[in-house]
Amino acid sequence: MNVIEARGLTKVYGGRAVVSDFAMTVAAGDIYGFVGKNGAGKSTVMKMICGDVLPTAGEVVLFEGDRVSAGAAGAARAAGSAGDGEGVRRIGVLIEELALLPNLSAYRNLEAKALAWGIVDGPALCEEALRLVGLSSVGNKKVRGFSLGMKQRLGLAMALLGNPDVLLLDEPFNGLDPEATRAMRNLIVRLAESLGITVVVSSHVLDQLDRMATRYGVIADGRMVREMTAEEVAAECRSSLRVRTENPARALALLEEAYPALAFKAEPDGALVVAGDYDDGAISRLLARSGEVVRELSQDHRDLEEYFVELMEGGAQYV
Known part of the structure; x- marks a missing residue:
């Protein structure tokens, strides 16, 4: 009701x-x-x-x-x-x-x-x-x-x-x-x-x-x-993985094919942000086996306050 x-x-x-x-x-x-x-x-x-x-x-x-x-x-x-x-x-x-x-x-x-x-x-x-x-x-x-x-x-x-x-x-x-x-x-x-x-x-x-x-x-x-x-809210504020490779477009295609349940976002600087129930070790090994040179692999936790401020200011939502 x-x-x-x-x-x-x-x-x-x-x-x-x-x-x-x-x-x-x-x-x-x-x-x-x-x-x-x-x-x-x-x-x-x-x-x-x-x-x-x-x-x-x-x-x-x-x-x-x-x-x-x-x-x-x-x-x-x-x-x-x-x-x-x-x-x-x-x-x-x-x-x-x-x-x-x-x-x-x-x-x-x-x-x-x-x-x-x-x-x-x-x-x-x-x-x-x-x-x-x-x-x-x-x-x-x-x-x-x-x-x-x-x-x-x-x-x-x-x-x-x-x-x-x-x-x-x-x-x-x-x-x-x-x-x-x-x-x-x-x-x-x-x-x-x-x-x-x-x-x-x-x-x-x-x-x-x-x-x-x-x-x-x-x-x-x-x-x-x-x-x-x-x-x-908890799902949107959970940790994300930042991935930077020599070939971002190829890396994105590989990851999307291997992990269709995860969400991916391409950043302006060429980095990829991965959200969802991911295994950073498995992602690193997949990229390495595919010949991708990984320059950065780091975790980032989205702050609750940052998330709500973004919404209150009409910012883009993470999808």
């Missing part, structure tokens, strides 16, 4: 399209890493998904039924609107700056939101949310004394009110030190696994996404560049 499908999603501000003809698919159970530069349109997309902002064109289909579209009657999520249906009520949101009341306790902050949303059995749900994010022991303390990591946890607790099926988390690691970042990552994974919640998380901290995401979407200039599984 797809819990989120964005179709032709467009948002125009002041005559400028910040999101344009955007497509996105998130399946139930995904931890979906949403990657893009600052200003690429990530936050705007997430606001349109949850109904905080209405699209100029296109639509978001939630849970294969409810729709958020330009024709929806208003975007008053805080007042309980759900676009064309009740889908957005099943989404918990932590987007941009936390709207916390510093002079109230963590529990009172949660209680205020529960009252504003008309959540049934609010007190019990507030206590449960604090327990889930590990803040039960400080629930009665005022938020103004909280560290940034504790505030992020409280923001996550607020997103969990109402027992959502989907969480939208926009840069949840921002400003956190390494220990707090690791704790937040582990918390997100634990919640996804224990509660069966689908998570869409945007972040610039790619090494943390690499430890948690099951699928990825890359946005650039308001458009979806590519969606892929974690396995596909």
Whole structure:
């Protein structure tokens, strides 16, 4: 089941399209890493998904039924609107700056939101949310004394009110030190696994996404560049073999015939780059037996950050 499908999603501000003809698919159970530069349109997309902002064109289909579209009657999520249906009520949101009341306790902050949303059995749900994010022991303390990591946890607790099926988390690691970042990552994974919640998380901290995401979407200039599984990303970032010979064209023909399952790329300097499940020793022996003089045979690991930066900048994909 797809819990989120964005179709032709467009948002125009002041005559400028910040999101344009955007497509996105998130399946139930995904931890979906949403990657893009600052200003690429990530936050705007997430606001349109949850109904905080209405699209100029296109639509978001939630849970294969409810729709958020330009024709929806208003975007008053805080007042309980759900676009064309009740889908957005099943989404918990932590987007941009936390709207916390510093002079109230963590529990009172949660209680205020529960009252504003008309959540049934609010007190019990507030206590449960604090327990889930590990803040039960400080629930009665005022938020103004909280560290940034504790505030992020409280923001996550607020997103969990109402027992959502989907969480939208926009840069949840921002400003956190390494220990707090690791704790937040582990918390997100634990919640996804224990509660069966689908998570869409945007972040610039790619090494943390690499430890948690099951699928990825890359946005650039308001458009979806590519969606892929974690396995596909790992395959594209695995080590490659750089081969340089006296006769690159002949070497390429020999290798393509001998190893049809591998991928080959000719570089401008005449070198060949080999990707896939290769055996560098076998390749070296094949070329030697064929009379090819091998001038270079070296391994190169493609960095995860380099890979995503290339996609965000619209660079060529490795094929």
